[in-house]
Amino acid sequence: xxxxxxxxxxxxxxxxxxxxxxxxxxxxxxxxxxxxxxxxxxxxxxxxxxxxxxxxxxxxxxxxxxxxxxxxxxxxxxxxxxxxxxxxxxxxxxxxxxxxxxxxxxxxxxxxxxxxxxxxxxxxxxxxxxxxxxxxxxxxxxxxxxxxxxxxxxxxxxxxxxxxxxxxxxxxxxxxxxxxxxxxxxxxxxxxxxxxxxxxxxxxxxxxxxxxxxxxxxxxxxxxxxxxxxxxxxxxxxxxxxxxxxxxxxxxxxxxxxxxxxxxxxxxxxxxxxxxxxxxxxxxxxxxxxxxxxxxxxxxxxxxxxxxxxxxxxxxxxxxxxxxxxxxxxxxx
Numbered sequence: 001x002x003x004x005x006x007x008x009x010x011x012x013x014x015x016x017x018x019x020x021x022x023x024x025x026x027x028x029x030x031x032x033x034x035x036x037x038x039x040x041x042x043x044x045x046x047x048x049x050x051x052x053x054x055x056x057x058x059x060x061x062x063x064x065x066x067x068x069x070x071x072x073x074x075x076x077x078x079x080x081x082x083x084x085x086x087x088x089x090x091x092x093x094x095x096x097x098x099x100x101x102x103x104x105x106x107x108x109x110x111x112x113x114x115x116x117x118x119x120x121x122x123x124x125x126x127x128x129x130x131x132x133x134x135x136x137x138x139x140x141x142x143x144x145x146x147x148x149x150x151x152x153x154x155x156x157x158x159x160x161x162x163x164x165x166x167x168x169x170x171x172x173x174x175x176x177x178x179x180x181x182x183x184x185x186x187x188x189x190x191x192x193x194x195x196x197x198x199x200x201x202x203x204x205x206x207x208x209x210x211x212x213x214x215x216x217x218x219x220x221x222x223x224x225x226x227x228x229x230x231x232x233x234x235x236x237x238x239x240x241x242x243x244x245x246x247x248x249x250x251x252x253x254x255x256x257x258x259x260x261x262x263x264x265x266x267x268x269x270x271x272x273x274x275x276x277x278x279x280x281x282x283x284x285x286x287x288x289x290x291x292x293x294x295x296x297x298x299x300x301x302x303x304x305x306x307x308x309x310x311x312x313x314x315x316x317x318x319x320x321x322x323x324x325x326x327x328x329x330x331x332x333x
Contacts, residue, residue, distance in 0.1 A: 007254045009055055010265025019048030019276035020144065021282070025298045028282050031137030038234050047246065049147065050201045052271070054250040056151060057205025064162040073162075076324045077155050081148065082273075083320040084312050088276040092142060093130075096280050100287050101133035107123075133283045135290070143314045145191065154202045170214070173207035181243070183307055188236065197239060205245040217252040225249070272317065273309025279306050 023045020027035055036044055064073055093112060101108045108130060111117050117129045127133050127141040157176065158167070166172040180199045187193035208215060225248060229241035281304045285297060293299070 008261040009254050010269055011261045012051055012254055013271035016048040016051035017271040021278040021301050022046050024282055025301050028138050028286050029294055029297055051248045052249055053198055053201040054205035054247045058209045059204035060158050061167055061206045061209050068162055069157050073159055081318045084272055084317045087316050092280050096284055100284050101131040102134055133287055134311040136286050144279050170211050173203050175205045199241045208247055208251050222249050222252055268313040269315050270309040273312035274305055277308040278305045
């Protein structure tokens with residue numbers, strides 16, 4: 001392995017974020033009431049989110065191993081998430097909001113700074129208090145943000161396990177996986193608790209990292225896992241096999257010697273910006289073009305989201321990441 005060779009994680013992160021945007025194009029144009037659990041476009045978006053969580057689960061324990069200091073650990077996590085997220089929320093409230101609201105600007109800002117509005121938070125669950133997207137098939141403002149508190153909770157779990165010295169045990173993630181599978185089985189029909197299943201991808205990704213020296217990745221194992229999964233398509237057993245097939249496939253693909261993908265992220269990692277800006281920009285498109293064709297909607301979604309993600313990276317995230325890297329350098333001195 002050359003010094004230049006790393007992995008394909010940057011490409012996979014971009015792919016995961018892109019699949020979520022693609023999937024939301026259908027959900028936001030049709031409305032959640034008109035889509036179903038095993039619709040192919042919904043599964044594609046869920047696959048995209050699972051990819052992101054597998055990668056996070058695989059790399060976060062590695063970060064703890066390099067620097068097992070909880071203060072450094074959480075500072076690095078906050079530097080990766082908070083700056084871009086805060087700016088995106090401000091952009092939604094002060095740029096997209098005034099443009100897309102059904103209220104007058106006076107009414108909008110009066111509502112924005114009203115204590116009654118803040119009691120409706122999180123605003124991305126219902127934008128009606130600000131007059132946002134009230135006539136869209138879906139009225140959420142930035143629904144994917146639910147995943148960020150969930151992921152931060154998973155960071156806490158890794159830190160607690162690291163402090164307790166559990167991460168050095170090969171099977172340390174097995175109880176976490178088992179408990180989460182059980183909770184998902186119990187809460188399967190209870191929204192939003194059914195989303196608990198996405199934690200499993202994180203924990204399995206972490207398991208694959210902790211056991212990296214013992215697990216061999218082969219293409220035929222990938223094929224066999226997916227064959228088993230699709231044998232149970234349209235049943236909940238499909239998800240059970242997916243909990244294994246998706247993480248194994250992601251790490252297998254991430255380590256393939258695909259030279260063209262090794263430097264995919266050399267100009268920056270735009271996946272986080274795509275994740276936080278995609279949904280509200282798509283909602284804005286639907287607001288102004290309610291009769292747009294799905295293929296046009298998909299094209300415009302990427303046409304607006306990718307530039308926003310690039311700007312987010314170069315204006316905000318890159319500077320925070322530089323501080324994050326400086327923490328690593330300072331600790332190595």
